[in-house]
Amino acid sequence: MGVTALVMAGGRGTRMRTDEEKPLLKVGGKSVIEYVLNALKGAEKIEEIVVAVSKHTPKTATFAKELSLKVVQTHGKGFCLDAGYAIRKLKLETVLTICADLPLVTSEFVDEVITHYEQCNKPALTVMVPLEIYNKLGLSTDYVFKIKGKDLVPAGINVLDGKRIDEKELEEEILVIDDERVAVNINTFEDLKVAELMLQQITRLKNPFLSGRAGRI
Numbered sequence: 001m002g003v004t005a006l007v008m009a010g011g012r013g014t015r016m017r018t019d020e021e022k023p024l025l026k027v028g029g030k031s032v033i034e035y036v037l038n039a040l041k042g043a044e045k046i047e048e049i050v051v052a053v054s055k056h057t058p059k060t061a062t063f064a065k066e067l068s069l070k071v072v073q074t075h076g077k078g079f080c081l082d083a084g085y086a087i088r089k090l091k092l093e094t095v096l097t098i099c100a101d102l103p104l105v106t107s108e109f110v111d112e113v114i115t116h117y118e119q120c121n122k123p124a125l126t127v128m129v130p131l132e133i134y135n136k137l138g139l140s141t142d143y144v145f146k147i148k149g150k151d152l153v154p155a156g157i158n159v160l161d162g163k164r165i166d167e168k169e170l171e172e173e174i175l176v177i178d179d180e181r182v183a184v185n186i187n188t189f190e191d192l193k194v195a196e197l198m199l200q201q202i203t204r205l206k207n208p209f210l211s212g213r214a215g216r217i
Contacts (some may be wrong), residue, residue, distance in 0.1 A: 002047035003114055003159070004092050005040045008083060009064070010054030010076045011034055015140070016190050023060045023100040024186035025192065028199040032186055033060065035103035037067070042107030046096070046111040052086045060100070079156070084165060092162040099156030103195050104181035104202070113175065117159040121172040125159040129174050129183045136195050139181060140187045147174060155182050173179040 009023040016022055023033035033051075040046050041165040064071050072090060074082035083097045096114060098105070117125045131151035134141050141153050155177065164170060184195050186201030 003045050004048045004050060004090075004095045005043075005046045005110075006039070006083060006086055006092065006095050006097045007033065007036060007049065007051045007100050008079050008097060008156070009051050009060045010057050010074050010082050011079070012076070016192075017189075021057045021060050022186065023057060025101075027186070027192060027195045028203075030127070031063070031144050032103045032195075033063070033100040036098060036100055036105060038070075039105045039107045039110055040098070043110040044107075045111050045113075050086065050090065050092075051100075052082055054082065059123065083158075086186065087160070087162045087165050095160055095162045097158045099160065099185055101186040102156060102184065103186065104184045105157070105170060106181070109177075109179075109182065113157060114159060115216070116175050117173070122169045122171045122173045123167075124163040125173040125175055127155040127157040127177055127182065129155050129177055129179070133178070133180055133183045137183065139183055139185070139191055139194055141152065142187070150176070152176060156185050157182075177185050178209045 011022060016025065024031045040049050050070045051073055052072050052074050053061040054074050056076045061071050072086045075084050075171050076082065087095055106150065113127060129145055129152065131141065134153055143154055145152050181198065184191065184198060186192050186195055
């Protein structure tokens, strides 16, 4: 299955209160969108990467074009509306939509999500994380859904059969991921600080000479 990754990078990022476009904010010396792009490039199941931008993120558009990535201009009306517009405009089939501000997502995780989608035999899949993880880390949340008695937060990662984008209702698989890294979606400076700390911890675990001990994540 050839999957197109649609990186959603057109949001205003108003809660950051900075002139810098949110996808280009630095975490650990690199822009947040770089982490996402690197994860997608390393994923075996991703065939193509498209960056969805808007009038709010012209520098991000330039950045993506300099990397020779396909860029689609959307209206900047929000994740769902912009994703739908891009999917229709490009006539995408199987598509993984992902926020540009998830710096701790890995290639392995992307492949696992797509594998789960392939096996669930449903036209749509949404990744969610338990609310308790956000509360534990002090991360911001936009939406919380009560599903089967659990408070869950959308992680900003979905897989969809683009050929069915205009159907009113699609049967949806909910994939609950109990992983702190997937929860780190940068919407505020507090979220940015959490990402910095977690990246430092991951670096120490991957480099035992820095931490004095070996570790795995």
